[in-house]
Amino acid sequence: MLGAPALFSQKSHNQNKCGMEIVKTALIAKDPSWAQRFEDQRNSLQGIANSWKNRQQSERMAGKTTSVPTIPVIFHVLVTYNEYMILGGNAGIARRIDSQIAVLNRDFNRQNADSVLIPTNWKPLYANVGFRFGLAHTDPNGFGTPGYEINIIPDAPGGFSGAGASYSDAKHSITGGFDAWDVNRYMNVWCINPVDVSGLLGVTVARSIATSHSYPLNEIGVCIHWETLGKRVSAADSFIQGTTAGDYYDQGRTLTHETGHFFEIWHTWGDDNGRCPWQMPFKDDGLADTPPEAMAKFDNTPYSISGGTYYDTCHYDGSIDTQKSLGCPCLDYMNYTDDVGMHLFTPDQAAVMDAMVLTAPSSGLPGLNGSGIEGESYGLTQNPGLLNWSTRTGVAQLEAEKGLAIAPNPSTGIINISFNSTKEQLTDISILNMLGQEVAHKNTWGSGSDYYSIDLSGMSKGIYLVRCNFVSGSITRKILLQ
Numbered sequence: 051m052l053g054a055p056a057l058f059s060q061k062s063h064n065q066n067k068c069g070m071e072i073v074k075t076a077l078i079a080k081d082p083s084w085a086q087r088f089e090d091q092r093n094s095l096q097g098i099a100n101s102w103k104n105r106q107q108s109e110r111m112a113g114k115t116t117s118v119p120t121i122p123v124i125f126h127v128l129v130t131y132n133e134y135m136i137l138g139g140n141a142g143i144a145r146r147i148d149s150q151i152a153v154l155n156r157d158f159n160r161q162n163a164d165s166v167l168i169p170t171n172w173k174p175l176y177a178n179v180g181f182r183f184g185l186a187h188t189d190p191n192g193f194g195t196p197g198y199e200i201n202i203i204p205d206a207p208g209g210f211s212g213a214g215a216s217y218s219d220a221k222h223s224i225t226g227g228f229d230a231w232d233v234n235r236y237m238n239v240w241c242i243n244p245v246d247v248s249g250l251l252g253v254t255v256a257r258s259i260a261t262s263h264s265y266p267l268n269e270i271g272v273c274i275h276w277e278t279l280g281k282r283v284s285a286a287d288s289f290i291q292g293t294t295a296g297d298y299y300d301q302g303r304t305l306t307h308e309t310g311h312f313f314e315i316w317h318t319w320g321d322d323n324g325r326c327p328w329q330m331p332f333k334d335d336g337l338a339d340t341p342p343e344a345m346a347k348f349d350n351t352p353y354s355i356s357g358g359t360y361y362d363t364c365h366y367d368g369s370i371d372t373q374k375s376l377g378c379p380c381l382d383y384m385n386y387t388d389d390v391g392m393h394l395f396t397p398d399q400a401a402v403m404d405a406m407v408l409t410a411p412s413s414g415l416p417g418l419n420g421s422g423i424e425g426e427s428y429g430l431t432q433n434p435g436l437l438n439w440s441t442r443t444g445v446a447q448l449e450a451e452k453g454l455a456i457a458p459n460p461s462t463g464i465i466n467i468s469f470n471s472t473k474e475q476l477t478d479i480s481i482l483n484m485l486g487q488e489v490a491h492k493n494t495w496g497s498g499s500d501y502y503s504i505d506l507s508g509m510s511k512g513i514y515l516v517r518c519n520f521v522s523g524s525i526t527r528k529i530l531l532q
């Protein structure tokens with residue numbers, strides 16, 4: 051690729067589609083002992099996968115069924131006002147988050163509709179991880195939550211820098227971000243604009259690299275580019291362009307890929323600088339059932355287009371055929387293929403992830419890698435109650451938080467709307483008639499005021515709805531015009 055013509059510029063632009071290599075390089079620069087720790091981890095993955103499979107077999111023989119309770123997810127959305135509007139405001143963000151959860155549940159349960167594109171010889175490698183994900187509906191303080199929180203950040207710098215530090219600024223309120231929710235009970239996802247790395251779609255701090263001398267525990271989680279959030283439902287939805295003309299990162303696969311890292315699996319090519327089995331040190335991803343691969347595979351062809359098999363330089367060295375009939379693992383979620391070209395996790399990848407939420411072994415059953423301890427993310431599966439809406443919620447709480455007052459009511463014309471602007475950001479006010487039709491509208495974003503007057507004196511007498519659209523949700527109240 052060195053000295054390649056401009057033809058390749060688009061691909062080099064997307065070299066860092068995922069920040070995993072950036073994070074590892076930064077950690078090794080800070081503390082060289084991390085290089086060996088990463089090698090140890092890579093070398094442990096097959097053993098972990100095998101232990102999990104053995105245990106699963108033992109449990110099946112003992113008549114036990116393994117089911118993993120749903121993992122509560124919280125989305126922390128940090129966008130500029132312009133990005134907020136591009137996403138469709140609060141309602142648009144809620145819709146994209148719902149679609150994102152649906153994508154995770156399909157991709158991790160062998161239910162993705164595009165699996166029909168998996169070539170026949172790959173079908174046996176289409177594995178079921180069996181994880182369920184749901185929006186958290188109880189926050190760490192016991193209050194109700196929609197499963198996301200939104201903050202509109204300043205236009206400059208318009209996002210966050212520090213890919214090597216995994217955008218730690220976005221993860222702390224003191225630096226303009228959102229604090230993580232208890233990382234032992236919630237999976238935290240931050241939706242941000244990573245302004246410092248062109249083409250970066252996501253970066254993850256896995257539990258294995260968060261220790262007191264690398265990342266703080268409260269930085270465990272995933273950052274994704276705000277414009278990869280969710281799955282496209284309409285042509286008007288805005289997503290980042292993929293590397294094949296006409297493709298977009300619009301199928302929610304950025305979070306599928308990063309969630310793979312979150313549960314400790316590696317890129318299929320192993321970030322080993324293009325080496326193949328006959329070129330030492332060949333490392334790859336540490337798992338046997340993903341064929342050896344030289345480098346990340348971009349684009350979409352040929353699996354989803356021609357149904358053919360794609361070989362890279364690790365196919366054959368004149369005597370060893372390593373990719374055999376499979377070709378390289380382009381269609382794996384842990385590759386860099388465009389969203390529409392990735393369709394599966396393999397059984398070994400699924401086994402590693404499953405082991406991460408493994409319960410401590412019961413008597414007579416083998417534990418994780420013989421260690422007898424529970425999986426590192428076991429706690430995430432032990433709080434399904436957080437998915438239920440807390441009873442400590444509702445409009446009254448929202449109004450109390452916002453200090454909203456609409457007066458006088460009844461009114462003869464002028465209505466005055468005030469709220470606590472230090473706690474909340476109001477984007478606009480809509481006045482609706484009882485048919486739900488908007489009869490008046492006031493943009494309030496950026497005014498900095500905490501007080502607005504709207505004159506309805508020209509309108510017919512009767513009941514109207516005043517809807518105040520805050521960044522974190524809308525409050526609608528009835529008023530009587532006399």
Ligand SMILES: [Zn+2]
Nearest residue numbers: 068069070317
């Ligand atoms: Zn990655």
